[in-house]
Amino acid sequence: MTAQTPQTYDDLKEIYQSFISRRDKDRHMNIFWETNPSKFNNGNQSLIELSGGMPNESFFPIESINLNILTEPVSNDTIPSIVTREKPEILSLSRTLQYALSEGFPPLIEFIEKFITKLNNIPLYDKNLWKIILAGGSCDSLFKIFETCTDENSTVMVEELTFVPVVSNIINTGAKIIPLKLNLNNKDEGIDLNYMESLLSNWETGPYKHLERPKFLYTIPTGQNPTGLTQSVEKRRKIYKLAQKFNFVILEDDPYGYLKFPKYNHENPLENPYKDGKSISSDEYIKNVLMKSYISMDTDGRVIRFETFSKIFAPGMRLSFVIMNNFFYDKFLKFQEISTRQPSGISQQIVYSTIHSMTSSKDDKDIIESWLQWIMKLACNYTERRNVMLQALYESESFKIDQFSIVEPSAGMFIIIKINFDESKGNIIEQMNKVFNLMDNNGVRAILGYKMAVDQEFSKDHLNFFRLTYSYADNNNQIKEAINRINKSLLEYFK
Amino acid sequence: MTAQTPQTYDDLKEIYQSFISRRDKDRHMNIFWETNPSKFNNGNQSLIELSGGMPNESFFPIESINLNILTEPVSNDTIPSIVTREKPEILSLSRTLQYALSEGFPPLIEFIEKFITKLNNIPLYDKNLWKIILAGGSCDSLFKIFETCTDENSTVMVEELTFVPVVSNIINTGAKIIPLKLNLNNKDEGIDLNYMESLLSNWETGPYKHLERPKFLYTIPTGQNPTGLTQSVEKRRKIYKLAQKFNFVILEDDPYGYLKFPKYNHENPLENPYKDGKSISSDEYIKNVLMKSYISMDTDGRVIRFETFSKIFAPGMRLSFVIMNNFFYDKFLKFQEISTRQPSGISQQIVYSTIHSMTSSKDDKDIIESWLQWIMKLACNYTERRNVMLQALYESESFKIDQFSIVEPSAGMFIIIKINFDESKGNIIEQMNKVFNLMDNNGVRAILGYKMAVDQEFSKDHLNFFRLTYSYADNNNQIKEAINRINKSLLEYFK
Ligand SMILES: Cc1ncc(COP(=O)(O)O)c(C=O)c1O
Ligand SMILES: Cc1ncc(COP(=O)(O)O)c(C=O)c1O
Numbered sequence: 001m002t003a004q005t006p007q008t009y010d011d012l013k014e015i016y017q018s019f020i021s022r023r024d025k026d027r028h029m030n031i032f033w034e035t036n037p038s039k040f041n042n043g044n045q046s047l048i049e050l051s052g053g054m055p056n057e058s059f060f061p062i063e064s065i066n067l068n069i070l071t072e073p074v075s076n077d078t079i080p081s082i083v084t085r086e087k088p089e090i091l092s093l094s095r096t097l098q099y100a101l102s103e104g105f106p107p108l109i110e111f112i113e114k115f116i117t118k119l120n121n122i123p124l125y126d127k128n129l130w131k132i133i134l135a136g137g138s139c140d141s142l143f144k145i146f147e148t149c150t151d152e153n154s155t156v157m158v159e160e161l162t163f164v165p166v167v168s169n170i171i172n173t174g175a176k177i178i179p180l181k182l183n184l185n186n187k188d189e190g191i192d193l194n195y196m197e198s199l200l201s202n203w204e205t206g207p208y209k210h211l212e213r214p215k216f217l218y219t220i221p222t223g224q225n226p227t228g229l230t231q232s233v234e235k236r237r238k239i240y241k242l243a244q245k246f247n248f249v250i251l252e253d254d255p256y257g258y259l260k261f262p263k264y265n266h267e268n269p270l271e272n273p274y275k276d277g278k279s280i281s282s283d284e285y286i287k288n289v290l291m292k293s294y295i296s297m298d299t300d301g302r303v304i305r306f307e308t309f310s311k312i313f314a315p316g317m318r319l320s321f322v323i324m325n326n327f328f329y330d331k332f333l334k335f336q337e338i339s340t341r342q343p344s345g346i347s348q349q350i351v352y353s354t355i356h357s358m359t360s361s362k363d364d365k366d367i368i369e370s371w372l373q374w375i376m377k378l379a380c381n382y383t384e385r386r387n388v389m390l391q392a393l394y395e396s397e398s399f400k401i402d403q404f405s406i407v408e409p410s411a412g413m414f415i416i417i418k419i420n421f422d423e424s425k426g427n428i429i430e431q432m433n434k435v436f437n438l439m440d441n442n443g444v445r446a447i448l449g450y451k452m453a454v455d456q457e458f459s460k461d462h463l464n465f466f467r468l469t470y471s472y473a474d475n476n477n478q479i480k481e482a483i484n485r486i487n488k489s490l491l492e493y494f495k
Numbered sequence: 496m497t498a499q500t501p502q503t504y505d506d507l508k509e510i511y512q513s514f515i516s517r518r519d520k521d522r523h524m525n526i527f528w529e530t531n532p533s534k535f536n537n538g539n540q541s542l543i544e545l546s547g548g549m550p551n552e553s554f555f556p557i558e559s560i561n562l563n564i565l566t567e568p569v570s571n572d573t574i575p576s577i578v579t580r581e582k583p584e585i586l587s588l589s590r591t592l593q594y595a596l597s598e599g600f601p602p603l604i605e606f607i608e609k610f611i612t613k614l615n616n617i618p619l620y621d622k623n624l625w626k627i628i629l630a631g632g633s634c635d636s637l638f639k640i641f642e643t644c645t646d647e648n649s650t651v652m653v654e655e656l657t658f659v660p661v662v663s664n665i666i667n668t669g670a671k672i673i674p675l676k677l678n679l680n681n682k683d684e685g686i687d688l689n690y691m692e693s694l695l696s697n698w699e700t701g702p703y704k705h706l707e708r709p710k711f712l713y714t715i716p717t718g719q720n721p722t723g724l725t726q727s728v729e730k731r732r733k734i735y736k737l738a739q740k741f742n743f744v745i746l747e748d749d750p751y752g753y754l755k756f757p758k759y760n761h762e763n764p765l766e767n768p769y770k771d772g773k774s775i776s777s778d779e780y781i782k783n784v785l786m787k788s789y790i791s792m793d794t795d796g797r798v799i800r801f802e803t804f805s806k807i808f809a810p811g812m813r814l815s816f817v818i819m820n821n822f823f824y825d826k827f828l829k830f831q832e833i834s835t836r837q838p839s840g841i842s843q844q845i846v847y848s849t850i851h852s853m854t855s856s857k858d859d860k861d862i863i864e865s866w867l868q869w870i871m872k873l874a875c876n877y878t879e880r881r882n883v884m885l886q887a888l889y890e891s892e893s894f895k896i897d898q899f900s901i902v903e904p905s906a907g908m909f910i911i912i913k914i915n916f917d918e919s920k921g922n923i924i925e926q927m928n929k930v931f932n933l934m935d936n937n938g939v940r941a942i943l944g945y946k947m948a949v950d951q952e953f954s955k956d957h958l959n960f961f962r963l964t965y966s967y968a969d970n971n972n973q974i975k976e977a978i979n980r981i982n983k984s985l986l987e988y989f990k
Contacts, residue, residue, distance in 0.1 A: 030946075032659045032942060032946035033942060040935055048939045048976060050941045052967055053966075054966065055967070056968070056969075060565075061809070063565050063573045065562055078558045098811055140834065168522075168833040225548065314592035315549070315592070316591045317592070339635065339664075340635045340835055344631070344839035443533075447528060469546065469548060472545070
């Protein structure tokens with residue numbers, strides 16, 4: 001397999017047909033309504049539709065909605081946004097309360113397209129060969145991709161510690177999971193390239209020789225869940241090359257990409273370039289802060305990118321989108337049509353109207369800029385929380401006497417701390433549970449890292465960590481208090 | 496198999512285990528977060544959660560929402576409903592914008608339970624053995640039930656003319672579909688009982704003897720799509736008995752049940768008991784207007800009932816619920832957890848807040864009553880539209896010279912007309928297409944009935960109908976104009 005840039009839909013079909021699941025091949029959708037435009041054209045008399053099974057819009061109980069939108073996170077200042085059956089003209093309540101296209105409302109998709117284009121999160125091959133589809137949260141998007149693509153004959157590579165529900169999605173299609181070694185440190189963050197390359201180069205003699213070669217890599221490249229790690233650009237380029245060489249597709253799950261932080265400054269722990277001095281401009285944010293995504297390197301159509309509104313808007317919207325080549329898109333859409341149909345229309349309305357009301361301008365450039373400003377303010381808030389938690393960790397007595405080490409995140413919502421257990425004192429999992437119980441007694445909860453291992457035997461050197469989230473605490477003092485309690489628990493444990 | 500009333504969860508498991516799909520058995524969900532309550536209890540210091548991957552609520556861009564709710568359908572009068580991060584206390588924006596339980600928000604589920612209890616749409620067996628789950632529209636609910644229950648070894652009975660997407664759902668799990676004959680007339684509406692009984696009694700010598708006996712009946716008992724027919728209570732009782740005798744589960748899909756009409760009065764076509772004289776009280780509506788549902792006859796746990804907010808609220812909410820025994824419930828929930836997770840939180844919020852704002856009272860009784868009033872007003876509007884369309888059809892020249900016959904609906908959104916084709920003039924489908932094209936030229940669209948047949952060969956006597964929707968037209972005049980155009984098209988065709 002040599003890499004090739006697809007020129008036509010037929011190219012995509014030829015290259016990617018083998019990435020589609022057995023189940024998908026049996027899938028079909030019976031369409032009983034007429035999709036052709038009518039030939040009717042009779043002056044100003046219009047066609048009367050007695051075909052669609054749609055209720056009349058005057059039967060919907062909502063006349064209008066006033067959204068009160070925050071000017072910035074954590075503030076109390078609001079801007080009103082009025083949504084009625086007629087407004088906004090381009091996406092009104094009459095449309096969003098009604099049945100609609102499975103792929104999502106075109107005005108929202110068009111905004112997303114302009115936005116990701118501004119951010120360079122788009123592929124390098126022909127613009128007519130990829131598309132965006134909306135879904136009901138990245139969980140839903142990921143479920144649908146695996147339903148579309150994997151079956152008993154598929155193998156999928158995933159980071160050895162990962163977002164666990166995805167493991168269920170994969171296993172439930174019958175596919176096999178192959179964990180990839182992670183470097184759990186700040187020197188060479190994330191997937192261990194040597195391990196990966198050697199695994200793929202020596203497949204026939206390796207531990208998985210009884211399985212098919214992997215067709216997919218599922219990865220969370222930025223602010224990884226649970227490790228908080230971010231892959232460097234060079235690492236991404238090398239992994240993309242491996243994908244070309246060994247012909248696999250990269251599933252880039254990137255819910256945390258926008259929450260990207262400047263490096264933690266040990267001299268000045270609370271330094272926050274998002275707000276100190278002259279704050280970061282949106283151009284700088286795009287150029288120097290955000291990480292280069294896999295999709296932005298994609299010449300072949302082999303990257304499927306998952307984004308969600310959960311972390312930059314609100315999880316209760318259950319709204320996400322997927323960027324992929326038209327061949328995968330068609331398969332995904334077909335499955336969406338015969339399963340959930342369409343993400344909530346009112347969620348789409350609220351996301352659209354909120355974004356478009358953050359500025360009074362109607363100019364796309366200004367709308368993109370104001371949405372970017374919102375996102376950067378979020379990133380600013382997360383930076384502060386990360387700083388506060390890191391500082392408290394570094395200053396804790398337990399850390400100073402080397403009871404644990406810290407992996408610094410540069411994106412997302414998580415920090416991991418690795419406990420320096422004495423292995424002679426017994427099984428790591430038992431020791432972790434003991435610390436967990438002490439923490440519980442002291443009033444703090446964190447995620448037991450080993451619960452996020454795909455295979456505890458494989459990850460036996462990485463079972464000794466806790467995942468701490470700094471996003472949910474009420475305020476900085478609560479973060480500090482939480483770290484105090486962790487400190488106390490560890491001191492008690494090692495006493 | 497003799498029918499039995501389940502007493503415990505184990506009974507359910509024993510009775511219904513064989514109704515679960517092969518795929519479901521492999522399904523599992525890895526939970527990595529702690530679900531036990533913490534032991535922490537330290538005066539007024541509370542547990543600090545660093546575990547959940549939830550964003551902080553102060554990072555969501557919506558401060559509050561003012562909903563302007565119609566006092567009745569088609570009116571312009573509105574009542575305001577204010578939703579904030581704190582209000583309504585029992586289901587605030589802070590909760591609905593956040594990650595939440597897959598089964599839906601408890602306050603909304605509790606309201607639904609009270610509502611269906613008032614309507615007697617609940618099973619007869621132990622109240623602790625059934626539950627309600629929310630999903631993203633009945634399409635989503637149905638998709639999930641078939642994923643949970645059917646596979647290559649399953650056969651499912653469906654009405655020979657049915658809601659087509661469900662056919663795709665069933666086929667895509669590998670299951671086989673068996674069409675059931677329908678009586679397309681107002682004398683013995685819906686499923687042909689003799690046919691059904693004889694099919695089941697003579698299975699081993701019948702046309703499907705090579706298939707497993709059916710495990711499921713999928714039926715739309717009220718205002719059926721596409722035929723508009725409603726099964727009588729006696730028919731339902733007999734079908735339930737058959738279900739007990741031949742051990743199948745009834746999937747009762749009832750999106751149109753609330754839109755139930757008094758009989759059309761040929762003497763006084765526009766008679767509408769919902770508004771004429773003293774209008775129907777909610778007690779009368781429940782007792783004498785609504786049809787008895789399958790679930791209300793269910794002693795065994797063998798009915799799964801599907802309801803949706805699409806027709807009584809708005810399709811853009813993508814919100815539905817399913818009532819079923821706890822064993823099916825657990826399987827459904829598990830699948831929901833590893834696929835779409837939860838229906839839109841904001842959809843749940845808006846439905847909850849709208850219903851609870853239709854009266855200023857906080858008393859459950861009043862809230863149920865005011866929601867019922869809304870639904871009855873909808874039914875009133877649909878009755879009027881049905882009347883207008885039926886009257887126009889009966890008065891049309893084409894009907895008077897016997898070019899078509901009419902099947903009168905007593906619920907839902909559809910009327911079918913059967914064209915009296917001369918079979919010697921050729922294939923029915925070709926003739927239908929010609930009429931369709933004439934209608935198109937005259938500016939009216941309806942659904943070609945044959946497109947909603949599961950098997951055109953099986954339904955060869957029922958291919959000659961059009962499904963007309965009276966819900967979507969702008970007003971009564973448009974309905975009349977549409978029928979004019981149909982009349983014109985048929986006169987042209989038969990000329
Ligand atoms: C890596 C990863 N992917 C996907 C998701 C789910 O996102 P969504 O809320 O869009 O379903 C999460 C959320 O926790 C996540 O951490
Ligand atoms: C019989 C039947 N079932 C289910 C549905 C879908 O309902 P929902 O909008 O809840 O997905 C429809 C809608 O047209 C229908 O006619």
